[in-house]
Amino acid sequence: MNAVREARLSLIRERLPLYEDAKRLEHTVGVYKECQWLAKKFGLSEEDSYTVCAAALLHDIAKNLSHGQALEICERYGVQPPAVPAVMHQYTGAFLAREVFGEEIVTDAVCSAILCHTTGKVGMTVTDKMLFVADFTEAGRKYRSCRDIREYLHSECEKINKNEKTALSRLLNDTVKRIVGFTVTYLIEKGKPIDADMILTWNEIVSEN
Ligand SMILES: [Fe+2]
């Protein structure tokens, strides 16, 4: 990666402890490493590698905000607070990240990945999908479902050459599908609400296959 992009990522890493405690930072670094690995395995361009790495570092930046602070950001940007509180931080995170670091560092593509990292969305880009996946498969996630999907992704990835773009894209889509499928089932079993974007993501994935 060129020096400017490296410097931008370093700046984010330096300032991140102002927004995240040690435990969250550990998760964030895990997502960052998973994204770096995916970017390499998928042979992403330098620009896309930057996008996914910057988005990984910033994706949970707003998770420690109080509900009041989060509502205040939503109001400032004219965003309807989501019906499912757990997904609030994907919206507030994108806005906060851009406020703190500016649009050169937090590009539209970086914002896009942060904005759907919890729910997914219709028409996700490759970098959106990678952050969505890495948030679930990073090494620090110890749940059985995370371990199983991480193992699946990593072992399948090792079998594919980085020039086999169709096979890689199919693997990424399949991993998104497994994560969405698991999450929707889990939420139903627990009697918890499901964000509408996650349902739309599911419908899109199953109609593609
Ligand atoms: Fe998150």
Ligand SMILES: [Fe+2]
């Ligand atoms: Fe996260």
